[in-house]
Amino acid sequence: KAGVTQTPRYLIKTRGQQVTLSCSPISGHRSVSWYQQTPGQGLQFLFEYFSETQRNKGNFPGRFSGRQFSNSRSEMNVSTLELGDSALYLCASSLGQRNYEQYFGPGTRLTVT
């Protein structure tokens, strides 16, 4: 079975721009979660989508949004980029029920200049 894939792997953007990151889950997985990883804040939960609906949301501003398509692929969008948005963005997929382990992709490294 193919793992979780994320595209692009690396991205450089300028302050004020917007960016869209993509995540393709493991086949059969209906839940996709997004996380931000920075040296200062560690790993922080952004949001989770299940069957095209946002099921849970972390403590991030509205500039961070996402969506999930009918094939369970998910996109995350960040508008009006700030320097502090530079991070590794990780996507994880799971079957969707509680206690099922999440499988992580390799991440997208976003650098904002």
Next chain:
Amino acid sequence: AQSVTQLDSHVSVSEGTPVLLRCNYSSSYSPSLFWYVQHPNKGLQLLLKYTSAATLVKGINGFEAEFKKSETSFHLTKPSAHMSDAAEYFCVVIRGWNNNNDMRFGAGTRLTVKP
């Protein structure tokens, strides 16, 4: 609220010696706990999980963890460290009581293995 605290930010061991990475949790009810490992420039890989079944959980690569409710701990151990174990390790708790995959990560413990 569910949370985890990893007691050591950095642990250094010699190859062939035991590994102990400490994690304490805070939970108002029976938690689901996980250990993940992250090698440099890689995503996270699940080592093991506890979901209220056996308190001693065996994972991949010789790692295991014991859930101790009385001590609110879920420490990760391995009898003999290998050079390939050098990585960042995260203790994780699932926050919420329903079908909620909001995972809360500890700050991480960086494991160094000396030859």
